[in-house]
Amino acid sequence: MAELNSKIPKGPLSQKWAHYKDHQNLVNPSNKRKLDIIVIGTGLAGASAAASLGEMGFNVKIFCYQDSPRRAHSIAAQGGINAAKNYPNDGDTVYRLFYDTIKGGDYRAREANVYRLAEVSNAIIDQCVAQGVPFAREYSGSLENRSFGGAQVSRTFYARGQTGQQLLLGAYGALSRQIKLGSVKLFNRHEMMDVVIIDGKARGIIARDLITGKLERHFGHTVVIATGGYGNVFYLSTNAMGSNTSAIWQIFKKGAFFANPCFTQIHPTCIPVHGDYQSKLTLMSESLRNDGRIWVPKKKEDAQAHRHGKLKANDIPEEDRDYFLERRYPAYGNLVPRDVASRAAKERCDAGFGVGETGLAVFLDFKESIGRLGKNTIENRYGNLFQMYEKIVDENPYENPMMIYPAVHYTMGGTWVDYELMTTVTGLFVAGEANFSDHGANRLGASALMQGLADGYFVLPYTLQNYLSGEIKVPRMSTDKTEFAEAEKNVQLRLEKLMAVKGTHTVDHFHKELGKIMWEYVGMGRNATGLKKAIELIRKLRAQFWKDVKIPGTLNELNTELEKANRVADFLELGELIAFDALNRNESCGGHCREEYHTEEGECLRNDQDYKYVAAWEYLSEGDFKLHKEPLDYEEIEVKQRVYK
Amino acid sequence: MKLTLKIWRQKDAKSTGKFVTYPIDNISPNCSFLEMLDLLNEQLILQGQDPVVFDHDCREGICGMCSLYINGRPHGPDDAVTACQLHMRKFKDGETIIIEPWRAKPFPVIKDLMVDRTAFDKIIQEGGYISVNTGGSAEANSILINKINSELAMDAAACIGCGACVAACKNASAMLFVSAKVSQFALLPQGQVEANERVKKMVKKMDELGFGNCTNTYACEAECPKLISRSNIARLNREFMVAKVLG
Numbered sequence: 001m002a003e004l005n006s007k008i009p010k011g012p013l014s015q016k017w018a019h020y021k022d023h024q025n026l027v028n029p030s031n032k033r034k035l036d037i038i039v040i041g042t043g044l045a046g047a048s049a050a051a052s053l054g055e056m057g058f059n060v061k062i063f064c065y066q067d068s069p070r071r072a073h074s075i076a077a078q079g080g081i082n083a084a085k086n087y088p089n090d091g092d093t094v095y096r097l098f099y100d101t102i103k104g105g106d107y108r109a110r111e112a113n114v115y116r117l118a119e120v121s122n123a124i125i126d127q128c129v130a131q132g133v134p135f136a137r138e139y140s141g142s143l144e145n146r147s148f149g150g151a152q153v154s155r156t157f158y159a160r161g162q163t164g165q166q167l168l169l170g171a172y173g174a175l176s177r178q179i180k181l182g183s184v185k186l187f188n189r190h191e192m193m194d195v196v197i198i199d200g201k202a203r204g205i206i207a208r209d210l211i212t213g214k215l216e217r218h219f220g221h222t223v224v225i226a227t228g229g230y231g232n233v234f235y236l237s238t239n240a241m242g243s244n245t246s247a248i249w250q251i252f253k254k255g256a257f258f259a260n261p262c263f264t265q266i267h268p269t270c271i272p273v274h275g276d277y278q279s280k281l282t283l284m285s286e287s288l289r290n291d292g293r294i295w296v297p298k299k300k301e302d303a304q305a306h307r308h309g310k311l312k313a314n315d316i317p318e319e320d321r322d323y324f325l326e327r328r329y330p331a332y333g334n335l336v337p338r339d340v341a342s343r344a345a346k347e348r349c350d351a352g353f354g355v356g357e358t359g360l361a362v363f364l365d366f367k368e369s370i371g372r373l374g375k376n377t378i379e380n381r382y383g384n385l386f387q388m389y390e391k392i393v394d395e396n397p398y399e400n401p402m403m404i405y406p407a408v409h410y411t412m413g414g415t416w417v418d419y420e421l422m423t424t425v426t427g428l429f430v431a432g433e434a435n436f437s438d439h440g441a442n443r444l445g446a447s448a449l450m451q452g453l454a455d456g457y458f459v460l461p462y463t464l465q466n467y468l469s470g471e472i473k474v475p476r477m478s479t480d481k482t483e484f485a486e487a488e489k490n491v492q493l494r495l496e497k498l499m500a501v502k503g504t505h506t507v508d509h510f511h512k513e514l515g516k517i518m519w520e521y522v523g524m525g526r527n528a529t530g531l532k533k534a535i536e537l538i539r540k541l542r543a544q545f546w547k548d549v550k551i552p553g554t555l556n557e558l559n560t561e562l563e564k565a566n567r568v569a570d571f572l573e574l575g576e577l578i579a580f581d582a583l584n585r586n587e588s589c590g591g592h593c594r595e596e597y598h599t600e601e602g603e604c605l606r607n608d609q610d611y612k613y614v615a616a617w618e619y620l621s622e623g624d625f626k627l628h629k630e631p632l633d634y635e636e637i638e639v640k641q642r643v644y645k
Numbered sequence: 646m647k648l649t650l651k652i653w654r655q656k657d658a659k660s661t662g663k664f665v666t667y668p669i670d671n672i673s674p675n676c677s678f679l680e681m682l683d684l685l686n687e688q689l690i691l692q693g694q695d696p697v698v699f700d701h702d703c704r705e706g707i708c709g710m711c712s713l714y715i716n717g718r719p720h721g722p723d724d725a726v727t728a729c730q731l732h733m734r735k736f737k738d739g740e741t742i743i744i745e746p747w748r749a750k751p752f753p754v755i756k757d758l759m760v761d762r763t764a765f766d767k768i769i770q771e772g773g774y775i776s777v778n779t780g781g782s783a784e785a786n787s788i789l790i791n792k793i794n795s796e797l798a799m800d801a802a803a804c805i806g807c808g809a810c811v812a813a814c815k816n817a818s819a820m821l822f823v824s825a826k827v828s829q830f831a832l833l834p835q836g837q838v839e840a841n842e843r844v845k846k847m848v849k850k851m852d853e854l855g856f857g858n859c860t861n862t863y864a865c866e867a868e869c870p871k872l873i874s875r876s877n878i879a880r881l882n883r884e885f886m887v888a889k890v891l892g
Contacts, residue, residue: 052779067700068766070806071708087786123780130782132775132835134799141789159799165707166802173774180770188763211755240702275673277680280704388706391723391730394675457779506690508683552690558657558756560698561690 004257004616004630007418008112013636014095017116020419021462025469032057035468036476038205038220040192040247042069044164044449045432046226047171048456049464054178056461058468061218062175063187063207065242065563070172073228073240074452077164078285078385080148080156081128081449083121088145092153094118099637101447104150104337105412105440106590106606107639108260110614110632112419113437120458121450125157127457131170135159146381147290148445150337150644156446161285161384167449171456190216191563193491194250195223195428198483202428206484206491210563213556215488217479221471222427222464225251226456229411229433231264233571233578234523235515237408238270238283244567245574248415248434256423257616257628259416259436261574262582265443265591266524267409268294268341271392272361276512281407282392284364285385286445289334291369291378292402294345296353296362298322306355313355313363313401324348332644339442339591339604340644342406346524347602349405356403365401406524410448412439412591413581416616416630420463421455424616427471429464431455436614441590495555498565503548507564510545514538514568514575522579527595531583535576539623542572576623584627587611599641608639646672646733649741650685652697655754658761662754664743674734678721679704679711681733699758706730706870709805712812713758714745719809719868727807727870747808749817751855762808764854765822771850772843773826775835794832801828803871810865810873816857821865823851824881825873831884841888848885 009016027035035058039050042064050062064072086092098118102109125143129135135157136144145154159166178184189210196204196217204219230245231237252258269284297303298320305311324344326333336344345362348354355361370378375398379386389397415423415430417437422429432452439447521534545568553559587607588597597605614630647670655662669688672681679701686696702710706727713728715721721731736742746754751764790798802825810821827844830836836843859878866875 048779055778066702066708066710067762068806070766071702071710073703073708076703076705076707085785122785123782125785126782127777127779129785129788130775130777130835132798132830132833134795134802134829134833137790137792137795139792141791141795142786159802162707162803165805166799169802173769174777174779176766176770177774177776179766186766188766238705240708241704242702274675277673277676277684279677279680279683282705387725388730391706391726391732392677394732394734461779504691506687508687550690552693552695558698558759561696 004416004628005418006110006630007420009419013111013115016112017119024462024466027465027469027472029057031472033059035059035471036061036220037464038218038223039063039226040205040224041072041226041228042175043072043074043226043228043432044168044171044452045456046224047072047168047175048453049224049226049431049460050184051171051174051178052457052461053464054181054183056465057183060178060184061187061220062184063190063192065189065191065210067188069175069186069188070169072168073243074168074449075165076240077449078161078283079287080146080158080163080446081124081167082148082155082446083125083157083450084118084155085122085125087143088154090153092155096153097121097155100151101438101444102440102637103642104444105442106604106642107440107608107612107634108263108589108632109438109440111634111636116459117438117451117454120454123458124450124453128167128170131173133159133166133170146287147335149286149289149335149341150444158287161287161382164449167453171453192247194487195254196484196487197254197425198477198481201426203477204479204484206488211558213559215491217484217488219477219479221468221474222429224429224431224460224464225415225434226431227434229414230574231408231411233514233575234408234518235511236273236278236281238267238281241280244570246567246570248430249570249574251415251423251425251428253619254425256425256428256430257416257618258413258577259614259616260413260581261578261617262585262592263412263441263590264408264578265338265410265412266342266406268338268345268406269364269404270407271389272356272358272403272405282388283409284389284402284404286338288364288382288385291373291381292334292364292366293323293368294325294334294362294364295321295323296348296355300352303353303355307357307359322353329644336644337442337444342524343593345406361403361405363401364404366397367401370398410443412436412441412443416614420466421459422463422467427467429460431460441592495562495566498549498562498569499551499555501546501549501551503550505548506550507561507568510541510549511568511571513541514572517541518575522575522582525593525595526582528583531579534579538572538575538579545569545572573622577617577625580625581615581617584615585611604642606641612639646674646736646738648672648736648739651741651743652758653745654697654757657756658753672733674732676733677704677729678715678731678733679729697758698756701729704729707805709807712747712760712807714747714812716743719747719812720870725870725872747812749811751817752808752811765806765808767854768819768823768847768850769826771846772839773847775830776839788834790833798829798832801825801832801873801877804873805871807870809868809870811856813864813868814857815862815864816860818859818865819851819856820859820878820881821869821873821875823847824877827884828877828880831880840884841891844881844884844888
């Protein structure tokens with residue numbers, strides 16, 4: 001495999017994207033009609049890419065495992081989307097958004113990609129408003145902004161607590177329009193099983209019709225994967241039940257490098273775990289930290305009394321409360337980035353100050369802001385979140401402080417892509433959360449929606465066209481080709497192998513066990529001993545899975561257990577790679593916290609000398625991965641310790 | 646908690662379905678309804694039976710995928726929640742719970758509790774959007790929108806497309822769903838250009854797909870997990886009439 005070439009355009013940082021667009025190759029309208037593009041996933045990145053490419057005149061096929069493209073998990077994003085509009089006149093610029101994102105990512109993201117992201121952020125807002133996305137507004141009729149973690153300006157646009165939903169429905173509308181016009185063909189309830197590579201280029205996929213169980217072959221001149229993150233490797237996460245790593249894992253096995261898999265984000269404000277029957281964790285938007293204050297009792301005996309139900313939060317006097325984020329980080333207070341807030345909460349709970357039944361929770365208190373702004377204002381800002389909390393926990397958050405605890409939320413790592421979002425496999429692109437490109441070791445709040453839509457609306461339409469300009473002479477290929485038959489056969493064999501195990505434990509059993517290993521040893525606090533143990537345990541569990549998993553039903557029918565088993569089989573391999581990567585990275589940065597490496601004050605200790613690189617892993621065989629390094633050179637930014645104090 | 650579940654089982658779209666009774670024990674009141682079904686499925690699989698198939702994904706009340714008709718109500722006995730956010734504390738120990746799929750001609754059963762709701766996508770494809778291409782949009786703040794209308798548009802846009810309104814309606818009418826999308830754009834200046842065409846096309850498609858008419862019982866509003874208001878239906882009717890008059 002050749003050395004990594006990130007294909008960053010020449011010229012000063014602020015001119016790179018303009019330079020790229022000025023010099024890229026184009027495809028004329030009559031040739032566009034002859035070119036087929038396959039898009040996997042209908043979230044923000046996939047839907048916006050497919051809609052835009054359809055508008056341009058390409059033939060697009062888009063696939064989702066859900067019953068409708070509108071269900072993709074982007075829909076669940078709550079808080080908002082960043083852009084450098086500077087409407088509040090608080091000093092925001094494109095550079096500042098870029099800077100905050102790089103710093104927020106603890107100097108482990110690629111400078112040129114992040115600058116482009118900040119640069120196109122404003123056009124996203126224009127686009128979404130034109131589509132009729134009902135963003136929050138001032139009485140003057142202009143758009144309203146709020147603050148999010150890791151920034152000292154208010155640059156977050158939002159639609160109540162449902163920003164992801166509204167942006168996705170905007171993209172879904174655009175996609176639906178193209179479906180009606182015939183430029184995009186939708187395959188719902190279909191799952192991509194493998195990519196087909198012909199003469200070194202991605203040329204199609206094998207998909208499974210989830211209703212009939214039949215395998216299908218689909219040709220494309222190029223393939224775009226936008227299937228989201230792999231947080232479900234932890235079993236409990238804020239991801240949807242169906243969110244999976246399978247598409248990016250299958251392409252990994254076909255030569256697409258996997259970058260920084262250990263960069264996973266633990267979100268500080270989620271509803272705590274309450275029982276072993278639990279299937280997922282629910283996020284409470286970061287926006288709540290605008291008005292909520294996070295605290296635990298100052299006295300251990302108060303924390304203990306609360307755990308035993310003998311003391312209520314409201315009965316703990318003000319002077320006995322430790323607002324630990326405000327105490328440790330006076331400059332950013334409750335709005336420190338997610339990794340910092342999560343670690344601080346874990347530190348307090350580990351030290352014995354945690355509250356709630358399990359002692360694994362801290363308070364998020366709105367009493368002060370309700371007193372200052374009134375209940376109505378708080379209800380307007382966060383009504384649906386408060387309602388959701390009350391339904392799940394059965395407690396009124398207007399009267400009692402919420403209890404929250406960190407949970408797995410987002411994965412910054414993902415398929416390695418170059419500046420054009422192309423993987424190490426020619427003609428194979430990865431967009432959105434599924435790629436690694438923009439968030440380094442930690443993502444700032446309201447930046448996931450920005451990246452998904454940037455990739456889909458404003459990056460891929462250019463870079464894909466540039467790639468396809470070289471494919472205009474390639475006629476549509478028959479799916480009878482050997483490569484398609486071979487790929488389909490391999491998928492068939494794998495599914496048959498799964499069905500043939502006929503063991504004694506359910507898929508969920510293995511998934512839960514994997515989750516426990518990951519959370520215990522590869523979660524918020526990692527160390528070399530634990531990571532080595534995790535690798536050993538995951539290997540054992542994987543072997544057990546292939547000997548003992550029980551899948552009812554048959555291959556050629558709707559079989560939800562088989563779907564799950566196929567995904568969990570991939571998670572069982574990915575878990576090992578995450579641990580590998582975490583073990584390799586002997587430093588703490590962003591969401592990757594190695595207990596051996598921290599400053600005297602307990603903050604992350606990066607090692608720029610040895611680890612200022614993207615770790616891109618190549619798949620050799622099961623459990624055997626080769627490391628390639630992409631050095632990170634910062635031209636416009638001085639790399640320093642991240643300080644939020 | 647100890648419960649008796651009567652669940653609709655149907656092998657595929659062509660087969661005839663029937664209720665099958667399953668006892669289940671040791672359910673925590675803090676368990677969500679879908680987690681309770683997970684536990685049932687775990688039992689069924691270990692006993693060598695087929696698990697109950699049901700649609701679900703985000704499990705936080707926003708994707709709109711879950712679609713269970715519980716004790717005669719879409720999404721069950723709690724108000725303003727989807728089935729995934731319904732918790733077992735809303736039931737009594739020893740209770741018998743009847744679980745069915747959405748029942749409506751345009752939503753055929755695929756298997757057990759899973760139905761085909763692509764009819765909703767088809768309605769949206771007719772005009773549930775503003776026809777604007779990527780790029781070239783005007784500066785966002787050049788379109789000023791009255792806050793009240795903007796909030797009303799957001800109220801309507803909160804629809805999750807789950808289909809509870811159709812399942813609740815004795816006529817299997819999709820008026821609340823269609824009106825929510827029509828209203829969102831009718832309330833916004835960006836939506837005006839295509840307003841007449843949009844409402845006519847979406848209503849036509851809705852009729853074609855076999856959804857019934859509205860007879861003003863408002864069961865849809867009562868059962869909507871997102872509290873979409875019936876006033877949107879009035880707005881839809883007005884928009885439709887204006888469009889017809891203007892041709």
